[in-house]
Amino acid sequence: MSAIASADPAAQETFLREERKRYFTFMNLAFLMTALTGIELVLIYLPFPSQTIIYFTLIFLSLIKFVGVIFWFMHLLWDKAFLTIVFLFGMVIASGTIAALLLLFSEGYVDPAMGIYEAD
Amino acid sequence: MSTATSTAPLGAEKADENRSLIGLRRPDHTTGLADWLTTVDHKKIAIMYAIFSLAFLVIGGIEALIIRAQLAVAENQLITAEVYNQLFTMHGTTMVFLAVMPLSAAFFNYLVPLQIGARDVAFPRLNSFSLWTFVAGAIILNISWLFQAANLLGWFNPIDGRSDIVPAVGWFGYAPYTDTAYSGIGTDFWILGLQVLGIGSLAAAFNFIVTIFNMRAPGMLMMRLPVFTWMTLITSFLIIFAFPPLTVALGELMFDRYFGTSFFRVEGGGQPILWQHLFWIFGHPEVYILILPAMGIISEILPVFSRKPLFGYSLIIFSGAVIGFLGFAVWSHHMFTTGLGTVGTAAFSLLTMAIAVPTGVKIFNWIGTLWGGKIRFDVPMIYGLGFIWMFMMGGFSGIMHSSAPADSQQHDTYFVVAHFHYVLIGGSILALLAGLYFWFPKVTGRMWQGKLGHWSAIVIVIGLNWTFFPMHYLGMAGMPRRTHTYLEGTGWQALNFAVTIGAFILAVGILMFLIDMLRTYRKGVPAGNDPWNARTLEWSIPSPPPVHNFDRTPVVKARDAFWLHKFGTVDQKIGSVDPGAHGVHMPSKSWMPLLTSSGFLVFGIAMAMKSAGVPLMGYLAITGLSITLIGIYLWALEGPGGYHLHPEGEHRPH
Amino acid sequence: MSAATEVTESQEHVPTGMHPKKLMMWLFLASDCMFFGTLISTHLIYRKIYPDVGPDPRSIFDIELTTGSSFILLMSSLFMALAVSAIHKGELKSFRRNTVLVMIFGLLFLSGQVYEFYDFAVNKDFKLTTGTFGSSFYLMTGTHGVHVALGILWLGSLFAYSYTKHFKAETHAMDVEVAGLYWHFVDIVWIVIFTAVYLLEYVSF
Ligand code: HEM
Ligand SMILES: [Cu+2]
Numbered sequence: 001m002s003a004i005a006s007a008d009p010a011a012q013e014t015f016l017r018e019e020r021k022r023y024f025t026f027m028n029l030a031f032l033m034t035a036l037t038g039i040e041l042v043l044i045y046l047p048f049p050s051q052t053i054i055y056f057t058l059i060f061l062s063l064i065k066f067v068g069v070i071f072w073f074m075h076l077l078w079d080k081a082f083l084t085i086v087f088l089f090g091m092v093i094a095s096g097t098i099a100a101l102l103l104l105f106s107e108g109y110v111d112p113a114m115g116i117y118e119a120d
Numbered sequence: 121m122s123t124a125t126s127t128a129p130l131g132a133e134k135a136d137e138n139r140s141l142i143g144l145r146r147p148d149h150t151t152g153l154a155d156w157l158t159t160v161d162h163k164k165i166a167i168m169y170a171i172f173s174l175a176f177l178v179i180g181g182i183e184a185l186i187i188r189a190q191l192a193v194a195e196n197q198l199i200t201a202e203v204y205n206q207l208f209t210m211h212g213t214t215m216v217f218l219a220v221m222p223l224s225a226a227f228f229n230y231l232v233p234l235q236i237g238a239r240d241v242a243f244p245r246l247n248s249f250s251l252w253t254f255v256a257g258a259i260i261l262n263i264s265w266l267f268q269a270a271n272l273l274g275w276f277n278p279i280d281g282r283s284d285i286v287p288a289v290g291w292f293g294y295a296p297y298t299d300t301a302y303s304g305i306g307t308d309f310w311i312l313g314l315q316v317l318g319i320g321s322l323a324a325a326f327n328f329i330v331t332i333f334n335m336r337a338p339g340m341l342m343m344r345l346p347v348f349t350w351m352t353l354i355t356s357f358l359i360i361f362a363f364p365p366l367t368v369a370l371g372e373l374m375f376d377r378y379f380g381t382s383f384f385r386v387e388g389g390g391q392p393i394l395w396q397h398l399f400w401i402f403g404h405p406e407v408y409i410l411i412l413p414a415m416g417i418i419s420e421i422l423p424v425f426s427r428k429p430l431f432g433y434s435l436i437i438f439s440g441a442v443i444g445f446l447g448f449a450v451w452s453h454h455m456f457t458t459g460l461g462t463v464g465t466a467a468f469s470l471l472t473m474a475i476a477v478p479t480g481v482k483i484f485n486w487i488g489t490l491w492g493g494k495i496r497f498d499v500p501m502i503y504g505l506g507f508i509w510m511f512m513m514g515g516f517s518g519i520m521h522s523s524a525p526a527d528s529q530q531h532d533t534y535f536v537v538a539h540f541h542y543v544l545i546g547g548s549i550l551a552l553l554a555g556l557y558f559w560f561p562k563v564t565g566r567m568w569q570g571k572l573g574h575w576s577a578i579v580i581v582i583g584l585n586w587t588f589f590p591m592h593y594l595g596m597a598g599m600p601r602r603t604h605t606y607l608e609g610t611g612w613q614a615l616n617f618a619v620t621i622g623a624f625i626l627a628v629g630i631l632m633f634l635i636d637m638l639r640t641y642r643k644g645v646p647a648g649n650d651p652w653n654a655r656t657l658e659w660s661i662p663s664p665p666p667v668h669n670f671d672r673t674p675v676v677k678a679r680d681a682f683w684l685h686k687f688g689t690v691d692q693k694i695g696s697v698d699p700g701a702h703g704v705h706m707p708s709k710s711w712m713p714l715l716t717s718s719g720f721l722v723f724g725i726a727m728a729m730k731s732a733g734v735p736l737m738g739y740l741a742i743t744g745l746s747i748t749l750i751g752i753y754l755w756a757l758e759g760p761g762g763y764h765l766h767p768e769g770e771h772r773p774h
Numbered sequence: 775m776s777a778a779t780e781v782t783e784s785q786e787h788v789p790t791g792m793h794p795k796k797l798m799m800w801l802f803l804a805s806d807c808m809f810f811g812t813l814i815s816t817h818l819i820y821r822k823i824y825p826d827v828g829p830d831p832r833s834i835f836d837i838e839l840t841t842g843s844s845f846i847l848l849m850s851s852l853f854m855a856l857a858v859s860a861i862h863k864g865e866l867k868s869f870r871r872n873t874v875l876v877m878i879f880g881l882l883f884l885s886g887q888v889y890e891f892y893d894f895a896v897n898k899d900f901k902l903t904t905g906t907f908g909s910s911f912y913l914m915t916g917t918h919g920v921h922v923a924l925g926i927l928w929l930g931s932l933f934a935y936s937y938t939k940h941f942k943a944e945t946h947a948m949d950v951e952v953a954g955l956y957w958h959f960v961d962i963v964w965i966v967i968f969t970a971v972y973l974l975e976y977v978s979f
Contacts, residue, residue, distance in 0.1 A: 019859050030852040041841045044976035055977045062969035066962050073855040074958045080792050083800045090804025093361050093448050094811030104464050105819045242794045326801050330794050364809035381909035389906045
């Protein structure tokens with residue numbers, strides 16, 4: 001995709017223009033993500049009555065950052081769709097596995113009488 | 121860089137290309153051993169994979185025969201319980217990781233570039249790295265036998281409690297047996313060996329996915345790929361998603377053993393059950409890694425010997441993909457008796473039943489391929505038909521396992537042993553042997569004579585049924601797996617004796633196969649390019665194929681390209697791309713992959729020795745990793761190099 | 775850089791239009807999702823079934839420091855994106871400047887982690903051997919740290935290589951981009967760890 005490799009000067013021109021635009025996109029994205037990280041920190045100190053909302057907000061914010069990095073910084077937005085598919089496939093299998101494992105291990109799994117908490 | 125040199129004047133090119141960018145001489149003109157050690161040719165790499173894996177098939181087979189000899193009669197004391205554990209562990213590990221997987225890899229290597237019309241894989245040196253890493257892992261696992269021998273001779277003495285030197289924890293390495301409290305350095309050999317083998321498999325899988333997507337000849341659309349190549353692709357995807365959990369689980373276990381963590385150690389609160397989950401998250405996809413290449417081979421052989429196109433090409437591929445995907449969602453069917461809870465048990469039970477559907481679809485497709493065909497019973501076909509039938513039997517007992525209540529009776533009995541040997545020997549091994557016969561004339565240019573091959577197929581199928589069919593009954597009668605011996609009066613004696621006889625029949629069959637292969641290699645008659653009147657690109661080039669594969673890159677017009685080339689219309693003939701003035705570019709050979717892999721060998725053995733209490737071994741382990749790191753740097757810095765061949769003009773390597 | 779520059783010729787006909795190295799890296803990252811997924815599952819499972827093993831995370835975590843680390847890693851990702859952009863434009867100087875910044879921020883992150891580990895182990899008596907919590911926490915964050923360190927090594931090698939006569943912006947842009955993908959991935963793993971392992975400990979139902 002490197003435009004310098006392409007001999008066509010017109011393509012080169014568009015490419016450079018794109019790259020310059022991306023510079024601002026990257027900057028804005030970085031500011032946004034910095035802000036989100038700050039918000040996350042504030043959120044956990046908020047004496048908000050519903051912790052469930054905080055819980056899901058935190059997850060949602062990290063998801064935004066995640067998507068920001070993979071689609072913009074990692075160029076998925078501008079690259080072949082197949083790369084997105086490959087990566088998301090890995091993500092889907094991994095998240096499915098994590099979710100299934102967390103469901104399979106329940107809190108009731110351990111008998112507190114086992115004395116495990118003294119072990120450390 | 122090679123593009124740069126290829127436009128340079130001839131003299132300069134010569135000087136540049138013999139030396140790598142770091143000034144070392146490239147081993148391009150080596151012969152003999154050095155040639156094999158440095159080769160990046162996918163065909164030679166494939167041949168080495170095949171030879172190593174057949175050797176391990178024999179080693180694993182001998183282990184199995186000793187196991188069966190021990191179990192032939194009740195209360196037998198041929199070997200101790202300790203050695204028995206070592207034997208079944210090494211048998212399983214060897215067969216899965218050192219026989220079936222690398223033999224499949226041999227086929228990937230040999231066939232994929234040929235079937236897609238490419239000169240080589242996408243990353244030839246990485247391919248060589250995969251091979252040598254596999255060899256390193258295999259040595260780490262099996263060298264434990266030598267250390268055990270040294271121990272018997274009094275030359276080597278691990279510290280207290282570590283003197284169980286050969287792995288003895290089962291191929292699944294269940295916690296807490298793997299804890300330092302219960303097992304010796306055998307477990308360390310096992311962990312390190314599998315870890316290294318995993319690296320090799322992962323590297324190979326990445327390589328093949330990229331190869332299949334990116335190196336296809338013009339016109340070789342995805343839906344024109346031969347089914348074997350498709351199954352390679354799916355298997356490679358399974359590998360890249362299934363091995364990381366194993367890597368992590370082994371890493372955690374290693375930390376438990378070396379650094380006092382408590383991932384699986386009960387004293388520290390670790391949950392042995394977590395190991396089971398992590399292992400089977402890998403383990404179930406792994407069984408499909410073992411069978412999908414075999415299914416691919418069968419899907420190549422059946423159409424050729426029925427003189428019909430494969431029935432339901434797209435459906436076979438689609439069900440392969442579904443099997444691969446669902447394979448990640450059924451792992452807990454290996455753990456029905458651990459108490460997963462009602463919902464968990466029901467879900468995994470249903471998903472396991474569901475996965476039998478695409479498997480069944482494939483079987484119907486193969487039968488559909490045979491239906492109405494002009495069937496020719498040559499050796500690959502006999503093996504192939506054996507595969508369909510035997511694999512189906514294994515599938516049936518698999519479906520019986522999928523019902524959790526039924527499985528709670530069958531679990532950990534010989535019934536399960538029967539199941540997985542039907543799918544693995546009756547499935548994977550029969551198909552791999554079929555493939556060896558099918559492509560042997562292509563690889564060596566020689567064709568067998570006489571009927572030994574036919575007989576080997578028949579004896580193997582008889583031996584296999586004789587060995588494993590009675591195990592269903594033994595399992596139903598309650599005989600547990602992994603037991604060193606059993607008592608008189610259990611009622612298991614007669615069947616066990618029969619099973620042992622069957623095992624030796626099977627061994628005779630394998631021996632006949634090996635003899636036939638050797639005989640054909642030495643005395644076979646010339647096979648010609650296309651002895652089977654086959655359908656795919658690899659049959660369009662000479663046997664054995666030249667080092668550069670295709671003189672001209674083929675241009676593919678349809679599925680079953682070579683068949684249509686022979687019998688289709690004029691515009692279905694395979695076209696070609698002119699290689700141009702500078703000929704076919706060949707990658708340079710390299711020592712670096714071997715060097716990089718050898719670091720793993722040092723690392724693995726040193727870590728096990730560290731566990732045995734040998735002084736200074738930590739430093740040796742670090743040295744091993746440093747060798748790997750240096751290898752990687754030299755590899756990156758030497759540059760790809762390469763030279764040009766002129767298959768149509770003068771044969772002039774620069 | 776390891777699988778190296780050997781694909782030059784295989785690009786002759788690339789039916790998918792994807793550069794082999796880039797495809798390779800994305801496959802690796804997809805596979806690495808399972809790798810970190812397993813590590814994170816282990817941690818979350820043990821936190822779930824043994825909420826009281828080891829010290830109370832809120833009493834030992836220094837969440838301001840960790841937030842700072844997250845910010846640092848995010849910034850390094852920004853510079854990485856700029857470095858990749860620079861090399862594609864052929865601006866070698868800008869590439870070098872941004873790469874150095876990435877490495878500096880990476881090192882800062884690592885020092886934060888070393889400080890954190892030291893603080894936990896020495897001052898707060900929370901060690902690798904502190905039950906399942908210590909085991910999974912250190913192995914997971916430590917493995918991430920090793921990924922960061924390898925990334926720094928990789929970028930450092932490319933940086934040094936860019937001063938040799940073999941380095942050309944056109945031919946090596948893809949090497950830089952691939953290293954960049956790896957770096958960004960390490961960043962997103964941290965985004966997940968930061969939320970799942972640190973922040974969510976502060977939410978009490
Ligand atoms: C119709 C498809 C299949 C189904 C429904 C199925 C189901 C099962 C189930 C439920 C078990 C666990 C039994 C127990 O331990 O109680 C099992 C074990 C096993 N299966 Fe299958 N299976 C199928 C196909 C295969 C194939 C194709 C292979 C490999 C080529 C395979 C290899 C194995 C192995 C190796 C084990 C035993 C693992 C061990 O405990 O050591 N299976 N199968
Ligand atoms: Cu299974």
